[in-house]
Amino acid sequence: MDQKLEFTPVGTIRSCFREKFGIPRQAGLVPDSRAVLKFNDGQEFRDALRGLEGFSHVWIVTVFHGNTPSEEGSWKPLVRPPRLGGTQKVGVFASRSPHRPNPIGLSAVKLEKIVADAPGGAELHLRGIDFLDGTPVLDVKPYVPYSDSIPEASSGWATPSAEIRRETGVEFTAAALQAISDFEAQGFTRFRALIEQVIQQDPRPSFQTRRAQTQTGASESYGCRLYDFDVRWKIENDQAVVVEIEDLR
Amino acid sequence: MDQKLEFTPVGTIRSCFREKFGIPRQAGLVPDSRAVLKFNDGQEFRDALRGLEGFSHVWIVTVFHGNTPSEEGSWKPLVRPPRLGGTQKVGVFASRSPHRPNPIGLSAVKLEKIVADAPGGAELHLRGIDFLDGTPVLDVKPYVPYSDSIPEASSGWATPSAEIRRETGVEFTAAALQAISDFEAQGFTRFRALIEQVIQQDPRPSFQTRRAQTQTGASESYGCRLYDFDVRWKIENDQAVVVEIEDLR
Numbered sequence: 389m390d391q392k393l394e395f396t397p398v399g400t401i402r403s404c405f406r407e408k409f410g411i412p413r414q415a416g417l418v419p420d421s422r423a424v425l426k427f428n429d430g431q432e433f434r435d436a437l438r439g440l441e442g443f444s445h446v447w448i449v450t451v452f453h454g455n456t457p458s459e460e461g462s463w464k465p466l467v468r469p470p471r472l473g474g475t476q477k478v479g480v481f482a483s484r485s486p487h488r489p490n491p492i493g494l495s496a497v498k499l500e501k502i503v504a505d506a507p508g509g510a511e512l513h514l515r516g517i518d519f520l521d522g523t524p525v526l527d528v529k530p531y532v533p534y535s536d537s538i539p540e541a542s543s544g545w546a547t548p549s550a551e552i553r554r555e556t557g558v559e560f561t562a563a564a565l566q567a568i569s570d571f572e573a574q575g576f577t578r579f580r581a582l583i584e585q586v587i588q589q590d591p592r593p594s595f596q597t598r599r600a601q602t603q604t605g606a607s608e609s610y611g612c613r614l615y616d617f618d619v620r621w622k623i624e625n626d627q628a629v630v631v632e633i634e635d636l637r
Numbered sequence: 638m639d640q641k642l643e644f645t646p647v648g649t650i651r652s653c654f655r656e657k658f659g660i661p662r663q664a665g666l667v668p669d670s671r672a673v674l675k676f677n678d679g680q681e682f683r684d685a686l687r688g689l690e691g692f693s694h695v696w697i698v699t700v701f702h703g704n705t706p707s708e709e710g711s712w713k714p715l716v717r718p719p720r721l722g723g724t725q726k727v728g729v730f731a732s733r734s735p736h737r738p739n740p741i742g743l744s745a746v747k748l749e750k751i752v753a754d755a756p757g758g759a760e761l762h763l764r765g766i767d768f769l770d771g772t773p774v775l776d777v778k779p780y781v782p783y784s785d786s787i788p789e790a791s792s793g794w795a796t797p798s799a800e801i802r803r804e805t806g807v808e809f810t811a812a813a814l815q816a817i818s819d820f821e822a823q824g825f826t827r828f829r830a831l832i833e834q835v836i837q838q839d840p841r842p843s844f845q846t847r848r849a850q851t852q853t854g855a856s857e858s859y860g861c862r863l864y865d866f867d868v869r870w871k872i873e874n875d876q877a878v879v880v881e882i883e884d885l886r
Contacts, residue, residue, distance in 0.1 A: 391645070391646070391773075392643045392644070392645050393643070393645070393646070393700055393773070393775075394641045394642070394643055394644075395641070395642050395643075395644065395739040395741070396640070396641050396738070396739070397640070397642070398738050398739070414781060414783070414784035415784055416783075416784045416787075417784065431714075432714040433714070434714075435714035435715055435728055436714040436715070436728040436729045436730045436731075437728045437731065438714075438715065438726070438727055438728035438731060439727035439728050439731035439732075439794060440728060440730055440731040440793070441793075442791065442792070442793025442794060443731065443790070443791060443792060443793045444789075444791040445787050445790040446730075447743060449698075449739075449741055451642055465680075465681040465682070465683075465684035465685040466684055466685070466687065477687070479684055479685040479686045479687035479688050479689060480685045481685045481686050481689055481695075481776075481777040481778070482685075482686065482688035482689040482692065482779055483688075483779070484778055484779070484781070488776060489645070489776070490644040490647070490698075490775045492644070492698055492741075492775060492776050494696060494698070496784065496785055496787060524640075524642070526642075526739045526741060527730075527737060527738070527739050527741050528730040529730070529733055529743060530730075530731055530732070530733070530793060530795060531787060531790045532663060532733070532792050532795050533787060533788055533789075533790045533792055534663070534665075534792070534795075535664055535665045535666065535745065536745055536785065536786075536787075536790075537785075537786045537787055537788045537790065538665075538694050538745060538780060538782060538785075538786055539782055539788055540693075540782075541693050541694040541780045541782045541786065542691065542692060542693040543691070543692060543779070543780070543781050543782055544688060544689070544690075544691025544692045544779060545691060546779060546781050546783075
């Protein structure tokens with residue numbers, strides 16, 4: 389069982405997430421995150437989408453391409469999930485870590501629109517995504533709830549409460565609100581909602597969260613790139629405040 | 638985006654399904670179907686399973702290896718799903734057909750037991766499977782209901798009613814019942830339930846089903862291999878009767 393198998397991407401993801409920090413740990417956690425899957429050009433890919441419009445969700449099978457050169461091709465049997473504070477180890481097959489024997493990603497996402505005749509290649513417009521911009525795509529499959537949806541499945545250490553902290557509000561400075569208002573007027577709808585959702589799923593490693601909780605009054609700064617905007621926020625007394633949004637275009 | 642990506646299987650499936658006919662079209666449809674995922678030998682694969690015991694279900698990412706040589710590596714943008722009677726075409730990305738640009742399979746299955754220290758390589762014991770015996774495995778991921786389970790997803794043409802016909806009873810001849818009783822006493826527990834479930838999910842192509850319905854009294858014979866047993870049944874007046882079970886050991 390040492391044979392090598394060769395795959396060729398069928399397309400590439402263009403995502404609102406332009407860097408790894410800020411990407412939700414699972415699909416579906418940031419409903420206003422958006423991506424476009426651009427298929428390689430050709431009539432065969434256009435035809436291959438026929439009938440997909442009846443499905444509200446799709447599986448996207450991807451390749452984790454964002455690993456640094458030193459990480460690429462290497463994997464360790466044990467990983468430290470950020471949600472376990474970075475202090476506890478679990479097996480890589482008990483995690484969704486990108487550093488796996490075969491770096492294959494799997495995301496159930498909302499299918500918003502199919503543009504089969506887009507110039508340069510067919511497009512799927514997707515929401516609730518967790519893709520880094522530039523991700524290669526190996527396959528698309530319809531989400532079939534009667535076999536794929538198992539709500540009663542028990543989920544070990546990966547509990548939803550550990551992933552989402554919707555109770556934490558996000559505040560904005562007047563300057564940040566003004567910038568958001570400008571961008572939304574340019575067509576970036578629900579940009580504010582996207583920022584709120586990204587911050588609320590708390591991209592900080594948990595050990596930092598705990599540190600912030602114990603050092604009352606400590607102020608920490610974070611930034612992440614969403615589309616071509618650099619969004620910067622502070623955590624003060626466990627409260628997130630978006631202080632600056634820089635347009636990098 | 639024409640780069641080729643190379644993957645190496647981490648293990649192989651030993652399945653009750655020894656031939657393609659009879660395999661359910663999705664995981665979960667035949668709850669008493671069983672498989673063992675045997676990892677390649679090595680401490681790293683044993684370690685990589687740590688913490689997986691907290692999850693009731695896992696995703697198994699496989700390679701469709703059962704295609705005939707003429708089918709291998711070739712794909713067509715449109716396929717004719719058996720459930721649509723073999724007469725209607727849908728795009729391959731709107732189907733779970735094994736003939737895909739990249740022949741990657743995806744199954745959510747029940748994790749029954751982990752035998753990390755099995756001789757020759759760690760084992761996952763799985764139920765509700767849809768794997769052909771010998772299937773290479775690329776990856777294992779925990780099933781995480783808060784992101785993977787989307788019960789409200791709409792499923793296009795792939796409706797559950799088209800997949801399962803539990804209303805159809807399965808009858809057995811006295812000889813078949815005696816054979817089943819013997820095998821179950823040898824440790825093949827729930828072998829009768831497995832046979833019933835395989836026949837009830839109706840592995841016949843739909844156009845044959847319709848033909849059987851119109852030709853009242855027509856008798857058709859089918860057979861499939863489950864473990865090392867050849868199970869043969871007839872359809873008479875829309876009623877399945879298991880007539881023979883041959884032990885091929």
